[in-house]
Amino acid sequence: MSIFIDRSTQLVVQGITGRDGGFHAKQMMEYGTNVVAGVTPGKGGQKFEGKVPVFHTVADAIRETGANASVIYVPPAGAASAVMEAADAGIKFIVCITEGVPVMDMTRVMPYVRSKGARLLGPNCPGLITPGESKVGIIPGNICAPGRVGLVSRSGTLTYEVVHHLTKNGIGQSTCVGIGGDPIIGTNFIDCLRAFQDDPATDAIVMLGEIGGTDEQQAAEFVAEHVTKPVVGFIAGQTAPKGRRMGHAGAIISGSSGTAEEKMQAFEAAGIRVMKRPVDVVELVGGKA
Amino acid sequence: MNLHEYQARDLLMKAGVPMFEGGVAATPDEAEAIARKLGRAVVVKAQVHTGGRGKAGGVKLAATPAEAREHASRIIGMNIKGLTVEKVLVVPAADISTEAYVGLIMDRETQRPVYMVSAAGGVDIEEVAATTPEKITRLPVDPVYGLLPHQALGLALTLYQDYPKVKAAARIMQQLWTAFTANGASLAEINPLVTTPDGEVLALDAKISIDDNELDRRPDLAQLRDDSAEEPSEVAARAAGLTFIKLDGNVGCVVNGAGLAMATMDLVKYYGGEPANFLDIGGSSNPEKVVNALRIITSDPAVKAILFNIFGGITRTDDVANGIKTALEQFPVQVPIVVRLTGTNEKEAVRILEGIGMTALGDMDEAVSRVVALAREAA
The missing domain is CATH 3.40.50.720 (NAD(P)-binding Rossmann-like Domain)
Known part of the structure; x- marks a missing residue:
């Protein structure tokens, strides 16, 4: 599965x-x-x-x-x-x-x-891969291995980095999904979390987020309420500078600054274990899948 | 892509939004001439891509043309949040009875443009949103139908009781929709929308951001880009097909992919260093991009060491290695370079680098801790 x-x-x-x-x-x-x-x-x-x-x-x-x-x-x-x-x-x-x-x-x-x-x-996503069965998109197949960790990510090469650490350490993946970073996308974190929660072949979930927007905070709420499998999370952009902002609408609509700190706090509050570095995925997932 | 206020005004006025006629000045002389032509008290406004202009002293009231000239000479060349003011907008000063807020933004959550409207407009609108969110009316609009007349009326009724004003505001709501969709905007904002003592409804300030993805099919919008409003190294990077943001640290970073680039900067910080930049060379790398990346990074004298972090997928690591080789042949790089690469054509890349006396690392943590140490030694 x-x-x-x-x-x-x-x-x-x-x-x-x-x-x-x-x-x-x-x-x-x-x-x-x-x-x-x-x-x-x-x-x-x-x-x-x-x-x-x-x-x-x-x-x-x-x-x-x-x-x-x-x-x-x-x-x-x-x-x-x-x-x-x-x-x-x-x-x-x-x-x-x-x-x-x-x-x-x-x-x-x-x-x-x-x-x-x-x-x-997608759009603007690397696609997805179910190792050993099928790959749709551009994720390099050779860095993946079949197994029981589901991975969902907003970025491309950062996904490869984390998958590479998993595979190198003998932790295979059920499916790796890159949802893309555009403002309007067809499949979001929550859709993938729900699918992984329902997938009997997935034992643990890795979620890789980024600064900006509030998708990660909403995903964290979903995890707290609906996901019983262990979830490990990462937010890229902890050192990114705060952009010069035009207008007020962005802040009003999200009610949030979208910083890495805010997102990591939301993860922790939802019981998601937060990686500080990509390599931390091995220790945090190890033994869970 | 952010537009200047004067550019946003043009787009709104083209859609019919009522605004004061004004003029743009690049010199104090021009500002004085515009004020004289307007023949009344004016406001001189700095044109920069950031909020908080007023609080920074970039917006001034002038009773006479001479005063407009004086303000313009102080504001032009002024630095606001790291940006230099090149131009000022000169517009008539308004007699204001009320200030409202009207914003239209592309919303991730509803996946539609959403109106946000409040009778409590002005510079403190974010405070209003945070403390009394019920004072802001939100309306997602189905782009297939656009803003329907009854919806426009409903929004206007949250602002005014007096029906002529309601009608005028409803028309402005529709015109804002036209300006937003006709220009592929991701944000269009009128703040404040004012009423005058004679009952007129007018837009006093305008902000528009254009979705960057529209620019390829809309050369008319692409030519509104003002390179002088941005950091020169960022402009050079864009011309070379790179995404670059200058930062204050001393570790230069060249990475493929935005997520990995941010994670690399975070790791530099984790190991006690400070990144000098964000630089994404993008998916399909050609050696020329790498040469340009190195040229841009080495032009920053603060950079003490440079890190390449390349995870090859579509990006071929041998292209990157060839780029480094070519760059070093073309111009001297005085600071140490640490290269981490893995993935597509890795063996060939390692061979190319060894040919010029460089070693490639395979592990990200090892590479980052090494480059941080080198930057510290050199500092």
Whole structure:
């Protein structure tokens, strides 16, 4: 077991003929992900790497291959419509890797995705990996190992650093999820915490947050009320300078300064054990999973 | 991207929001000329990307054009929270009866633009939010439909009783929505929205931030960027495709990825050092980016040692190693460099670095404690 993806995941890659899409499609296939189709409008009928059929639309790809998950590598200007196309075609799990999607676009994408009963991960995220089964996105497969720790993170390379420490010390992972750091994202900490809590193959959870916003504080409240598995947390940006701020709206809406200190306090109050350094994950998780 | 007040005013006025006509001056002469043309008492306002201008002495009332000139000569060149004032806005001074607050912000939680409106406007609005949050009305707006007329009226009714003022305010709510959505804003704020003794409703100050992700498809907005309003090294970094923020410490940091960059700075502090900067070279590294990164960091005389912390994924560690090699061939680096790298093409990277007499470390804690020690020796 795992969350969101596993051996049964049949993936369609939107933007498979692009530079990034092609590179990562190959990497995912080498890892063992079941890449069943690619989509690039205008390139339908081609074969990617001589074996993966390319279609003009996601609807065509589903009809011909039975794809049940999608990953998006199209440029920012087309990313919002690519997400909506996947949702409209009936894909229930959509991962958007694209960085730089205008936030205004996302305000229209999210209600649409929900109305179709789909889940979006991202945008601007590294994707996710269920070690030994399937990887969707760009997380390097070789640093992960199968096991029973679930990991959810707002950042990319910091995730790799922490996973690397776990794997090096013989602690494997059930699923590692990068939710992305954009203001409007499809899947947040709480969605992942709930899924890990419900996943019988996950024994402990690692949550990597950052300064800014109040997502970590809300996640901490959720942990206090609904998560019985041990949770270990980290907040990056303890030494980040306070930005020069324009206007008052940001402070009014969140009622918070979003500092690392405030977030770490929220973690501790919720019984989450706080890592001071990435390497601390080994000691804090060790023996819990 | 933050806009100056005068730029935000232009966008709001284009959407129809009633504001005083004014002018922007870069010299005391220009400020005097604008005040003379306006023919009444004026306010001279520093144009900088930060709040708290008034409290810093950057906003002054002038009864005469001569006085406007005097204030402008003091405010232009003034330093407010580390930023130098290049321009002032000169606008008529208003006779104010009431001050309200109207803000529109992209909200993470509701995933929609949210109005925040309060009859208790002015500089202490955050205090109002903290102590009497019930005095602020919030309204998330469905972007598919926009702000509906009855919603605009409802918001306006929380500000005024007098119906002509209510109608005027409702129109301003709609116009703010237009300005926000037409310009891909993440924040648009009128503070204060005032009424005058003759019953007019006017926006006196405007703040707009544009979502950086809009700038690629909106060259008209991108050209509003004012490089002089930012730290020069940060401007140079942006031109080179790097994200850079200058800090006060002496350990230069070059990292791939924002989260790891912040965690690296935190670790420098943990081992007793002070980071000199935040620098993210981004995902797909090419050697040229690394050369630029080193150039920017070494131009800060406070830097006593430099740390590379690279976790290769999309970033190829051999690209980074080649960048370091090229940089050292192009210009002398007088301070010690500690390199930590692991991940994609690590073996090749180590070989390149050994070729120029450098060793690469694989462990982040080891690298950080070493660079902190080197910076301390040199300080």
